[in-house]
Structure formats: C-alpha cells, structure tokens
Amino acid sequence: MKDDQTLGERLRESGISRRGFLKFCATTASMMALPPSMVPAIAAALETARRPSVIWLSFQECTGCTESLTRSHAPTVEGLIFDHISLDYHHTLQAASGEAAEEARRIAMEENHGNYLLIVDGSIPQKDGGVYSTIAGITNLAMLEEVAEGAAAIVAIGTCAAYGGLPHANPNPTGAASVSDIISGKPILNVSGCPPIPTVITGVLAHYLTFGTLPELDHLGRPKAFFGNSIHDRCYRRPFYERGQFAETFDDEGARKGWCLFKLGCKGPTTYNACATEKWNQHTSFPIQAGHGCIGCSEPDFWDRGGFYDALSVPTDDAGNILLGAAVAGAAAGAAVGLMNRKKQNTDTRAHEKVTVDDLNGD
Amino acid sequence: MTADAFLSFARGTGFDWALTIFVFGMLLRLFEVLSLGRKPDLSEGRGSGVQGGLKTIVTRTLPRAAVFAREPVRIINGYVFHIGFLAVLFLYEPHIELFDAKMGLSWPGLPTGIINALGVLTIFSLLLALALRLTSPVLKFLSTGSDYLAWLVTLLPVLTGYLAYNHMLLPYTAMLAVHILSVELLMVVAPFTKLTHMFSFMLARWYQGYRAGHRGVES
Amino acid sequence: MSRLQDIPIQVLDGQGGQSETGNVAPVLHEIRHALARLASTGESTSIDLSAIPFAPGDEAALFGLLGQGEVSAVVNALGETRIEETTYPGVWLVTHRSPQETVLSTQIEITRTPSLLSTPAEDLSDALDALDHYLSSPTAQESA
Structure with a gap:
C-alpha cells in the first residue's frame, strides 16, 4: 500500500469507475449528514485526501x-x-x-x-x-x-x-x-x-x-x-405527542399503535443525537421505533438524571417524608401564630377600660 | 453547570424545597386564619347558613350585573386569564403526568396545539391585566409591591413554558429547567402573597355566604 | 409460562398501509416545491431520505404514492444503483446499493436527468482513446 496516494487515486486503482466514485461521494455525503448539494465539494476534497x-x-x-x-x-x-x-x-x-x-x-x-x-x-x-x-x-x-x-x-x-x-x-x-x-x-x-x-x-x-x-x-x-437536533424534534412519533396520544404502559393500546413514549420516561426532548433519522443496523430501527423511550445516553451524566422510566416533567426525588414534615410544621406554626394573635386579642380586650362621660368631659 | 445538571437540580432538590415551602406556607396561612376563631353567634337564624355558604361558593364565580357593567374588560380578562391558566396547568399532558406521579390522579388532556394557543392567550391576558392596573388611578393607588410580585411569578411559568415548547431564546433543556424553576418560584412566593386565594377563595366565599344565609339576606 | 403460540399476535398491514404519523405529506410538499423550482428556473434538487424521520411503513407509503413512471435504469458501479422515474415526470427515485446489496442511501432527485446517468466528461476522452486503440489494432483492420 503506497502511503502517498490520494483517496481518489486509490479508488480508481482498485477499479472503481467515475460513476462509482460519484456514487461513493453521494453516499458519503449522506453518511456525513451533509446535504446532497455538497457532493461536488466532497468529490473534490476526496481527490486530494491523504x-x-x-x-x-x-x-x-x-x-x-x-x-x-x-x-x-x-x-x-x-x-x-x-x-x-x-x-x-x-x-x-x-x-x-x-x-x-x-x-x-x-x-x-x-x-x-x-x-x-x-x-x-x-x-x-x-x-x-x-x-x-x-x-x-x-x-x-x-x-x-x-x-x-x-x-x-x-x-x-x-x-x-x-x-x-x-x-x-x-x-x-x-x-x-x-x-x-x-x-x-x-x-x-x-x-x-x-x-x-x-x-x-x-x-x-x-x-x-x-x-x-x-x-x-x-x-x-x-x-x-x-x-444538532433533539431526538424528540426528529422523532417519527412526534405527531402523537402533539395530538396528546401517549402510551401509558408498555403493553397498552397506545404502545401497540406506536404512540408517544413521553409518559414512559422518554428523554427524547432533552437528548441530542441522530438516532431518529440515522437509525441503527443499516437504517433498520432505533429504540423508540422498538417501543422503548430514549434514555438520553448521548448526554453528560445521563446515568444520574433521574429514573429512565420517569417522565421528564416529573420531579426526580420522592419528597414524601419531607412533605409530611412540612405539612405538620406548617399547621403547627399556623396554629401557634393564630393562638398568639388570639391571646393578644384577649389581653387587649381585658386591658380595655370603659370610657365614662366624666372621662370625656375631662378636667 | 451544564443545562442537564441545571435541569436535574430543578427536577430534584429545587422541586423538593419549593414543594416543602409551599405546603408549609399554605398550611401556616390556613391555620393562622382558622385558629383565630370567631365568637359564637348566639342569634337565631332566619335562614340556613350552610345553604347560603354552599350557594355563595358557586354564585361568586359569576359577576354581579352592576359591577360587570362598570368594568366589563377587566372582568372578562379575569375569566380569560383564569380559564387559560387552569387549562394550561391541568390539561397539558406532561403536567397531568406530574399530578399522576405525585398524587396518583390523572385525567384526559388536550392536544398540544390547543394548549400552546391557550398559553398565548393567557400571556396576553396577563399583560392586559398589568396595563389595566397601571392605567386605573384607583387600582394603581391600591397596588403594592406584593401585587406586582404576584403578577410576575404568575407570568413567568406561562411565558417560559411557551418559550420552552417553541424552542425559543434558549436550548430546550435549559429552557425547560428555567420553566420548572419559575414554577418553583411561584410555589415559594404563593403562600406569602395574595396568591393564597388559590385555596382560600373557597373558605372566604363559604364564610361570607354562611353569615348572609344565617341572617337570611342576599350574599 | 405462556408458550409462543399463546401470545396473541396482530398482523398489521406492512405494505404501504396508511401511516398514522402524517410524516409523508411534508416530503410530498417538499417535492412539489422542488418541482416548481425545476420548472421555472431549471434548478435541480436532491432529497436524502435517510435524513427524514420516517415511521415503519412511511417510506413504502411514499414510494406507493409516487408510483413508477416510464424510465428505469440500473447503474452497475460499486454495487447496483437503481434509478426510476416516478409517475410524476422529473421526480426520480435513486436507490444506491452496495456490492453486498444492502441499501446505502435512498434519494429523491427532482431533475430532468439524474446526474449519475450522464456520461462523465473524463470518461469521454477515455472512450475515444479506447476506440482509437481498437481501430488501429490489426483485429479491427481484418474485420473491416
């Protein structure tokens, strides 16, 4: 293998015709997610690539x-x-x-x-x-x-x-x-x-x-x-999201009909990758097409971003115990403030002195 | 901090704190009022207090003809805002999912396009509400900082929700985090402003209606 | 445990049945605009289908809607490439396959003649040389 050959030379040496080279450039553009209008630029660049x-x-x-x-x-x-x-x-x-x-x-x-x-x-x-x-x-x-x-x-x-x-x-x-x-x-x-x-x-x-x-x-x-695009934005199931049609479980009517998996924890809206268009195994499928939500694996720390099966709009922690505490504390504090106000009211009432005509006439 | 980490905070610790303060604050205000108590009313009623109370909870939803004639725009705008806000809050599917996860209650939602339109309507009604407040000398005189704060923390969730959904201003992940944080701000502020009316309106209407009903007068 | 035959299976129409997503219509509109551009300015457009979010069945539905027109050609270069005019003249379906016959990419070209069909200029001079070479060879002179 000669190291100083360009890719164009190597391709032609291996018996690939000019049409074959054009086809190669077209599929390369597709692979690089570049628009077909870039094919001539790719062809020119490949001719000289080392x-x-x-x-x-x-x-x-x-x-x-x-x-x-x-x-x-x-x-x-x-x-x-x-x-x-x-x-x-x-x-x-x-x-x-x-x-x-x-x-x-x-x-x-x-x-x-x-x-x-x-x-x-x-x-x-x-x-x-x-x-x-x-x-x-x-x-x-x-x-x-x-x-x-x-x-x-x-x-x-x-x-x-x-x-x-x-x-x-x-x-x-x-x-x-x-x-x-x-x-x-x-x-x-x-x-x-x-x-x-x-x-x-x-x-x-x-x-x-x-x-x-x-x-x-x-x-x-x-x-x-x-x-450049989120999975959600390029997902073929997006129309179901817009229409409010969601799979509620993995085996319900919606799941069978291929409705949106948002409620089952799909992280498509916050995940940026090309799965929805590029797909896997020679453009065969991708997780959402197979009926499972996106887990967001191309994002930093996806493992620590809450449950894979919790919808994005749902808080990640279970605040049950803190809440109970907050409720009890709130009620108690409210009652305490109320009692203090009441005590003040009573004290004020007791301290209240009747005004007589003499008081008003004064000296 | 990355947008993902920001969102994680908003969905995690941030939400926990906001919910805790919200529940604590609301119950504080409720029990503060309830524990004040009233002197027992020893008079013999001419009508039913309970009936009056229940009736008033419903009838106060509609304006009185005389009041409506005086300020139709402000009253209609009030309806538009409240219906729009409640629809966006309770009928958007991802929001329903939140209630389902936290309270185990769920109900059917509306298509996203309709919610989006209602969101715009709600934002405009809030802007109009502010304009009316600023142009009316009486309202302006009566307004305190707390009123403007309540207006702002109500506007922000609707506005950021709209921006997030439509991919405006910030990338979706960051905007979603801002949206959730704005809701948390509303939750923290609500118990300490006039926004407590989201719960206390029923109590107030009941009390007024009960008193009037007991006396046998129109409430 | 349930056996395989106990699992209820519902077979859906996989052959270009109506897709519920509605993802096909926007592509048709894109083709329509490209066709209008070709008719008015002569500018060609190429749409790479691998960049378009399709549900299973969407692609077949699109091909079904476009149909098959008068021209179809096969280019044997680096595997087979099939070029077919659809029932809408000027709209071509180009399917590139590898020598192992897997689909490499599918493109819709809106043009008068797909570029891959016309002979490259460099090939013309090569052809000329080859024919000259043949004509000047003894075999050619014998058969003349």
Missing part, C-alpha cells in the same frame, strides 16, 4: 464503542474509507500484542508526530494517580497525556470518553474523567452515545479524512451535523 495515521486508545470502557464501529463498515462503502486510514494502534483489533503492540504505537507517534489522529474510547480514572486502569503498566492518564501531545486532533468516541459516562456515575469511585477534562489546547471532538451510532463514528471520521478538519461543533463538543 492517508492519515490513527492511534486508537481504549481506556476505562466496555468495548461497546468498538463493537458498534466494527458493525458499521464491514459490508459497506465506509469500508473503503477505512481501507484508507492507517490504524496503527488499537489494542483490541490489532494482531500484535504486548511489547510489539506498544512498539507499534511508539513508532506511529514518532513518524507522524503532530499529524496523527487520536481516537479515545473509555473514561480516564484519575483517583490515586490513575492506578485503576493501566495498559502495559502505563496508567491511562499517562498514556493519554503522552499520545495527545503529538496528535493533530482528538476524537472522543462514546459518552465515557466524551463526558465520563458510566464510570463517572455517582459516586465515581475511580475519579473517572473525560478526555476534555484532562487535555486542553488540542481540537477535541466528542462523538457521544452509549454506544455512538456506527454511521456517526464513520461519518465524523469521513469528514476529517475528506476535509482534513473537524466539523462544526455544538456547546458540548459534538458535531452539529449529527447532534
């Missing part, structure tokens, strides 16, 4: 993000893009192990210093010097700092890397932190989700590959093309 080195670090994670990603491209066009990156280190996917794997990482860092793309999944434990997760005897914290130093950009894949995720959930025993909690001064892009939608991961990588820059981000560092 092959970047990618180092993928997996920290305190469950490998769900990698699982998600590897399901995205196997039989599809995105595979062509992945043929085009040089994935130099990914300790779950690579053949090498042990010292050989770490050596591959060091070589990639040296040869591409300042130019490689760093992808991180999993949070980084910081407590007690970061001893709760190590690779080859190196703490995640130290490895992240070392590799981030020479990276051109960092992509945090999954809610753990982006915001701390599950390890960061209360009470956060390992002191888990996100990439952006630790690294500053580098462009960081968050592809949140637990796991993120595979086509969103590849779409973001395709964008970086094609244009050599990170796409426009929202206030939580996520690409606006995929995270």
Whole structure:
C-alpha cells in the first residue's frame, strides 16, 4: 500500500469507475449528514485526501464503542474509507500484542508526530494517580497525556470518553474523567452515545479524512451535523405527542399503535443525537421505533438524571417524608401564630377600660 | 453547570424545597386564619347558613350585573386569564403526568396545539391585566409591591413554558429547567402573597355566604 | 409460562398501509416545491431520505404514492444503483446499493436527468482513446 496516494487515486486503482466514485461521494455525503448539494465539494476534497495515521486508545470502557464501529463498515462503502486510514494502534483489533503492540504505537507517534489522529474510547480514572486502569503498566492518564501531545486532533468516541459516562456515575469511585477534562489546547471532538451510532463514528471520521478538519461543533463538543437536533424534534412519533396520544404502559393500546413514549420516561426532548433519522443496523430501527423511550445516553451524566422510566416533567426525588414534615410544621406554626394573635386579642380586650362621660368631659 | 445538571437540580432538590415551602406556607396561612376563631353567634337564624355558604361558593364565580357593567374588560380578562391558566396547568399532558406521579390522579388532556394557543392567550391576558392596573388611578393607588410580585411569578411559568415548547431564546433543556424553576418560584412566593386565594377563595366565599344565609339576606 | 403460540399476535398491514404519523405529506410538499423550482428556473434538487424521520411503513407509503413512471435504469458501479422515474415526470427515485446489496442511501432527485446517468466528461476522452486503440489494432483492420 503506497502511503502517498490520494483517496481518489486509490479508488480508481482498485477499479472503481467515475460513476462509482460519484456514487461513493453521494453516499458519503449522506453518511456525513451533509446535504446532497455538497457532493461536488466532497468529490473534490476526496481527490486530494491523504492517508492519515490513527492511534486508537481504549481506556476505562466496555468495548461497546468498538463493537458498534466494527458493525458499521464491514459490508459497506465506509469500508473503503477505512481501507484508507492507517490504524496503527488499537489494542483490541490489532494482531500484535504486548511489547510489539506498544512498539507499534511508539513508532506511529514518532513518524507522524503532530499529524496523527487520536481516537479515545473509555473514561480516564484519575483517583490515586490513575492506578485503576493501566495498559502495559502505563496508567491511562499517562498514556493519554503522552499520545495527545503529538496528535493533530482528538476524537472522543462514546459518552465515557466524551463526558465520563458510566464510570463517572455517582459516586465515581475511580475519579473517572473525560478526555476534555484532562487535555486542553488540542481540537477535541466528542462523538457521544452509549454506544455512538456506527454511521456517526464513520461519518465524523469521513469528514476529517475528506476535509482534513473537524466539523462544526455544538456547546458540548459534538458535531452539529449529527447532534444538532433533539431526538424528540426528529422523532417519527412526534405527531402523537402533539395530538396528546401517549402510551401509558408498555403493553397498552397506545404502545401497540406506536404512540408517544413521553409518559414512559422518554428523554427524547432533552437528548441530542441522530438516532431518529440515522437509525441503527443499516437504517433498520432505533429504540423508540422498538417501543422503548430514549434514555438520553448521548448526554453528560445521563446515568444520574433521574429514573429512565420517569417522565421528564416529573420531579426526580420522592419528597414524601419531607412533605409530611412540612405539612405538620406548617399547621403547627399556623396554629401557634393564630393562638398568639388570639391571646393578644384577649389581653387587649381585658386591658380595655370603659370610657365614662366624666372621662370625656375631662378636667 | 451544564443545562442537564441545571435541569436535574430543578427536577430534584429545587422541586423538593419549593414543594416543602409551599405546603408549609399554605398550611401556616390556613391555620393562622382558622385558629383565630370567631365568637359564637348566639342569634337565631332566619335562614340556613350552610345553604347560603354552599350557594355563595358557586354564585361568586359569576359577576354581579352592576359591577360587570362598570368594568366589563377587566372582568372578562379575569375569566380569560383564569380559564387559560387552569387549562394550561391541568390539561397539558406532561403536567397531568406530574399530578399522576405525585398524587396518583390523572385525567384526559388536550392536544398540544390547543394548549400552546391557550398559553398565548393567557400571556396576553396577563399583560392586559398589568396595563389595566397601571392605567386605573384607583387600582394603581391600591397596588403594592406584593401585587406586582404576584403578577410576575404568575407570568413567568406561562411565558417560559411557551418559550420552552417553541424552542425559543434558549436550548430546550435549559429552557425547560428555567420553566420548572419559575414554577418553583411561584410555589415559594404563593403562600406569602395574595396568591393564597388559590385555596382560600373557597373558605372566604363559604364564610361570607354562611353569615348572609344565617341572617337570611342576599350574599 | 405462556408458550409462543399463546401470545396473541396482530398482523398489521406492512405494505404501504396508511401511516398514522402524517410524516409523508411534508416530503410530498417538499417535492412539489422542488418541482416548481425545476420548472421555472431549471434548478435541480436532491432529497436524502435517510435524513427524514420516517415511521415503519412511511417510506413504502411514499414510494406507493409516487408510483413508477416510464424510465428505469440500473447503474452497475460499486454495487447496483437503481434509478426510476416516478409517475410524476422529473421526480426520480435513486436507490444506491452496495456490492453486498444492502441499501446505502435512498434519494429523491427532482431533475430532468439524474446526474449519475450522464456520461462523465473524463470518461469521454477515455472512450475515444479506447476506440482509437481498437481501430488501429490489426483485429479491427481484418474485420473491416
């Protein structure tokens, strides 16, 4: 594989026609959630795109993000893009192990210093010097700092890397932190989700590959093309919300008819992600389509935001006992104030002296 | 603080505090009035006090012809506001879900579009109410800071609810948090302003009606 | 425990039955506006259906409403792409498939001729070279 070839050259070398290339650009635009009018720009950019080195670090994670990603491209066009990156280190996917794997990482860092793309999944434990997760005897914290130093950009894949995720959930025993909690001064892009939608991961990588820059981000560092709308706003069940048609339980008439799941705790209104349009498993379905509300997995601390099955409009705590106390205290205080007023009234009445004609005439 | 954390506070600790103060304050005011007591009325009644009391609770809902003729706009606006506010509060599905979760009571709601329109109507009626208060010399003279505060804390929940639903001014998550907080502000302020009438109006009407009925006069 | 056959199953019409969501109508309006633009200014529009929130059955309902018109073409490049004019001339349904036949993307193009059908300019010179090469070869001269 020649490293100095552009993607356009490589595609043509592998026997793809110009129509095939156009089709590839059209589907890439669709994948990047860009409008079809961007196809010519994508075609032009892909003609000159170079092959970047990618180092993928997996920290305190469950490998769900990698699982998600590897399901995205196997039989599809995105595979062509992945043929085009040089994935130099990914300790779950690579053949090498042990010292050989770490050596591959060091070589990639040296040869591409300042130019490689760093992808991180999993949070980084910081407590007690970061001893709760190590690779080859190196703490995640130290490895992240070392590799981030020479990276051109960092992509945090999954809610753990982006915001701390599950390890960061209360009470956060390992002191888990996100990439952006630790690294500053580098462009960081968050592809949140637990796991993120595979086509969103590849779409973001395709964008970086094609244009050599990170796409426009929202206030939580996520690409606006995929995270610009809430699930609720793009949900095909939205018309039911507007009409006031809700499933009350998971097996009632409304649930069978596919009505809105707001009352069953759907967090769609406060969750920003592309599930409702991008969907999962080659555009097959997404949680709401399967009849379960959104749990908000692409938002920071989604695990600690109240029950998954409590409607958004319902308070998260059960204030029952405090309330009883408040009621008793209020009644008692009211009665006390009332009694005091009454006592005052009585005292005033007793202290009252009758006025006689003599008093009025005076002296 | 992120919008999500802000919303979590509003739905969690914030709501607990507001509800506690609301219940404490309302019962304080209620028992303060009740425990004052009245001297026993030893007179022989010419009519039924109970009947008069019950009747007045209903009849006071309608204005007297003479009063209505004097200030039709203010009275109609009062109806528009109260009906709009109560409909938005009690007939919007997410609100019903709140009552269901907290009190186990639920009832059918209205489509969101209608609630949205009623919200706009309610906001306008509140603005008109303020305008009427400021332009009428008598009303203006009688108004205290507490009246304006009551007006503000009533307006804010309706306004922020409208803004949140229509995705205006702030992102939805943040605006929803602001909306819930504005309701909590209303709950905290209500017991200590004239807004106690949300409960005490029945008591007052009953008392007036009972007295009049006992004496056999029109209430 | 209930067995599989004890679970009541209600089969709904999955073949383009009327969807309750009403998500199809806005797309039809978008197509209508694009068609008006094409007729007045000649500007083409392409709508990516994967960016549109559809309920199960909505897409089939849309395709059913658009119907099938006079032209249909297959492009064999990087898997099969099917290009079909709908019953509304100027409205094309373009389905890109991968070599493994999974649908990569579905687009509605509002244009006189979908761009993928016209021959790329670079291919013209390649074709010219190829034909010249053939004509100057001994085989061509023999058969002439």
